[in-house]
Amino acid sequence: MADEEPVDQKKYLEESCKPKCVKPLLEYEACVKRIQGDDHKHCTGQYFDYWFCVDKCVAPKLFPKLK
Amino acid sequence: MAGGGVIRQLLQRKLHSHSIVPSVSSFFNSKKGHEEAGSFGEKSLRALALVGVGLSGLLGTAVVSASDEAEHGLASPTYPWPHSGILSSYDHASIRRGHQVYTQVCASCHSMSLISYRDLVGVAYTEEEAKAMAAEIEVVDGPNDEGEMFTRPGKLSDRFPQPYPNESAARFANGGAYPPDLSLITKARHNGQNYVFALLTGYREPPAGISIREGLHYNPYFPGGAIAMPKMLNDGAVEYEDGTPATEAQVSSHLLISLKRLKVIIILSLASSTSLFMMYIHPYKKKHHYS
Numbered sequence A: 001m002a003d004e005e006p007v008d009q010k011k012y013l014e015e016s017c018k019p020k021c022v023k024p025l026l027e028y029e030a031c032v033k034r035i036q037g038d039d040h041k042h043c044t045g046q047y048f049d050y051w052f053c054v055d056k057c058v059a060p061k062l063f064p065k066l067k
Numbered sequence B: 001m002a003g004g005g006v007i008r009q010l011l012q013r014k015l016h017s018h019s020i021v022p023s024v025s026s027f028f029n030s031k032k033g034h035e036e037a038g039s040f041g042e043k044s045l046r047a048l049a050l051v052g053v054g055l056s057g058l059l060g061t062a063v064v065s066a067s068d069e070a071e072h073g074l075a076s077p078t079y080p081w082p083h084s085g086i087l088s089s090y091d092h093a094s095i096r097r098g099h100q101v102y103t104q105v106c107a108s109c110h111s112m113s114l115i116s117y118r119d120l121v122g123v124a125y126t127e128e129e130a131k132a133m134a135a136e137i138e139v140v141d142g143p144n145d146e147g148e149m150f151t152r153p154g155k156l157s158d159r160f161p162q163p164y165p166n167e168s169a170a171r172f173a174n175g176g177a178y179p180p181d182l183s184l185i186t187k188a189r190h191n192g193q194n195y196v197f198a199l200l201t202g203y204r205e206p207p208a209g210i211s212i213r214e215g216l217h218y219n220p221y222f223p224g225g226a227i228a229m230p231k232m233l234n235d236g237a238v239e240y241e242d243g244t245p246a247t248e249a250q251v252s253s254h255l256l257i258s259l260k261r262l263k264v265i266i267i268l269s270l271a272s273s274t275s276l277f278m279m280y281i282h283p284y285k286k287k288h289h290y291s
Helices: A009-034 A044-065 B002-028 B034-072 B092-106 B127-135 B167-173 B192-201 B248-281
Strands: B138-141 B150-153
Touching: A009 A044, A009 B248, A044 B034, A044 B248, B092 B248, B192 B248
Parallel strands: none
Antiparallel strands: B138 B150
């Protein structure tokens, strides 16, 4: 019943939560486009916003999946 | 920015009006009004300098707050730990597996020097199992009757072995970074259990525009973003003795449960031993005064 190659539950849930967090993801990608070529800028803010959204979505679902 | 310009203009106007007065008054009071006339110009200059300092401070804080979020690290989410409820307890199987994770993955760099083998009895292992585990390590003891130190197999009362003899050796072996002792780590970090879990499972590609130097790794949850520890927990990296499938998330959750539970043991034993000590060994009594 256990797979030979167990699939990590967290990665799987993060993928499935992506559609819920489309808005911050688009903001991040827009930022990436904006700063192309500029060495002094970075997109940490948008990156954090996206992952904060994904984490909030994943957290309640994760533990029921873990043994 | 616009506000600064307005302030500058106001001050310049004031300076202009004052610059006429000092020159006129200095002409009349060339002998005794010297200091007064000079102070007008000085005061305005000082005010301008103060405004300049204030402005640069304001602008400076604007820049600092942009990098502030990386300095604090991404906030970790609140996970629904199975032992979170008032009436919930710890799962012994998880604590056992967590300890296995620690010994297989973490113990080569992180000490857990406040925990003894006897703390595992009844929590994760039976007494025989814990005794057998303790006997696998060599402990320096002594001096014996001849005054020499000797090594012997470990006992239940011995603490967990340390990977390095001291902090300098630990730093030297890890590029200058000190792998912290894990005995109380969930208490020693803000939002400890959630933070450590998020950290261990949160190694990701850095955002656009951020590059991490050679030797460090990007982790958004770590304050500053650049952590010396590489990603240690990978799917299938840990083999549990009972054959439970070990994905990264599972391994991390077991590790965190055991870290939290063992921390509770230390704190309780510290508290009880302190109070027992105060009651029986070092009681506070009013000294009898005999006349």
